[in-house]
Amino acid sequence: MSFLESLFSGAKAFIREVVVPVLHAAKQVAVETVRVVLEEIDRSEFGRAATRLIDGAARQYFGRAEDLAAEQREIAERARRDGRRSTRDVDRLREIDLERRKLREDLDAAQASEASVALKNAAGELVASPVSDDETSAAVGILSSRVCPACGGTMRMRQGGFNGTTQRRSFYWLCSAHPGACKTIPFDPVKENLTALRRADPNLDLPLNERREIWERKDVIRGTQIRLRQHLGEKDDEVICPHHLLPMKLLEQPNSSGLLLSTYQYVCLHVDDDGRACQHHVPLETFPQVSESLRRSEGAGIIR
Numbered sequence: 446m447s448f449l450e451s452l453f454s455g456a457k458a459f460i461r462e463v464v465v466p467v468l469h470a471a472k473q474v475a476v477e478t479v480r481v482v483l484e485e486i487d488r489s490e491f492g493r494a495a496t497r498l499i500d501g502a503a504r505q506y507f508g509r510a511e512d513l514a515a516e517q518r519e520i521a522e523r524a525r526r527d528g529r530r531s532t533r534d535v536d537r538l539r540e541i542d543l544e545r546r547k548l549r550e551d552l553d554a555a556q557a558s559e560a561s562v563a564l565k566n567a568a569g570e571l572v573a574s575p576v577s578d579d580e581t582s583a584a585v586g587i588l589s590s591r592v593c594p595a596c597g598g599t600m601r602m603r604q605g606g607f608n609g610t611t612q613r614r615s616f617y618w619l620c621s622a623h624p625g626a627c628k629t630i631p632f633d634p635v636k637e638n639l640t641a642l643r644r645a646d647p648n649l650d651l652p653l654n655e656r657r658e659i660w661e662r663k664d665v666i667r668g669t670q671i672r673l674r675q676h677l678g679e680k681d682d683e684v685i686c687p688h689h690l691l692p693m694k695l696l697e698q699p700n701s702s703g704l705l706l707s708t709y710q711y712v713c714l715h716v717d718d719d720g721r722a723c724q725h726h727v728p729l730e731t732f733p734q735v736s737e738s739l740r741r742s743e744g745a746g747i748i749r
């Protein structure tokens with residue numbers, strides 16, 4: 446059976462708890478678990494591809510994706526100017542769609558390979574920790590190796606609203622290849638009983654009450670806002686628009702409240718075939734999401 450539930454970019458994996466010998470000390474658990482997971486990755490298709498891949502290979506695909514997005518924008522502008530779309534442009538849009546399908550496959554393979562290399566390189570530093578709501582929220586929107594059972598595309602973790610009665614958020618896997626068409630898969634960290642492998646992080650390792658108390662302190666919120674705002678307009682290579690296959694940008698939501706957890710989002714600035722703004726966005730609604738965003742841009746989360 447497969448131990449690996451999903452491999453994420455940024456040296457993180459969710460694995461089935463069965464591989465964790467619970468009686469060992471946390472550090473030993475991690476070492477043994479990492480060994481088993483890395484063996485499994487080595488046997489997998491993307492693990493074999495990884496050995497042939499040079500670091501940063503995924504980035505070369507962004508160049509091709511940029512070209513396709515620019516061409517799509519030109520075609521949309523031409524249609525608006527002329528009041529109609531030429532047969533040639535209709536054909537070209539169909540070709541762009543096909544090219545993107547191929548590109549998505551290449552990009553998925555490259556990202557999965559990079560993720561496995563990142564996990565291998567971090568092997569000595571990884572800790573094992575039960576997958577909680579916060580752990581799951583920290584993985585929202587980022588690239589993962591989870592495969593959609595309907596179409597074979599990759600899926601990403603998404604989150605629903607906060608339920609005041611249960612005091613919890615809902616999570617689900619969303620297909621990146623056909624987000625509206627393929628069925629989403631509900632994900633309940635409490636029921637799944639998984640273990641996360643990742644680098645130690647006080648924002649996820651401190652007891653829940655303790656870290657929440659720090660996150661919610663006024664001075665910490667103010668400092669976090671200042672840090673986050675320094676990255677407005679920056680692209681994040683681990684948050685990719687599933688349609689345009691390009692890194693999304695951190696921006697303020699229009700008419701935002703100014704509050705830390707309802708103001709920022711990742712946005713795709715490209716357009717659809719009709720020239721409308723891409724609808725794909727990933728709002729930052731939880732402290733773990735904000736913390737991860739800072740960790741990716743600055744190397745440390747909210748609590749450093």
Ligand SMILES: [Zn+2]
Pocket residue numbers: 593594595596597598620621622623627
């Ligand atoms: Zn799918």
Ligand SMILES: [Zn+2]
Pocket residue numbers: 686687688689690713714715723724725
């Ligand atoms: Zn997009």
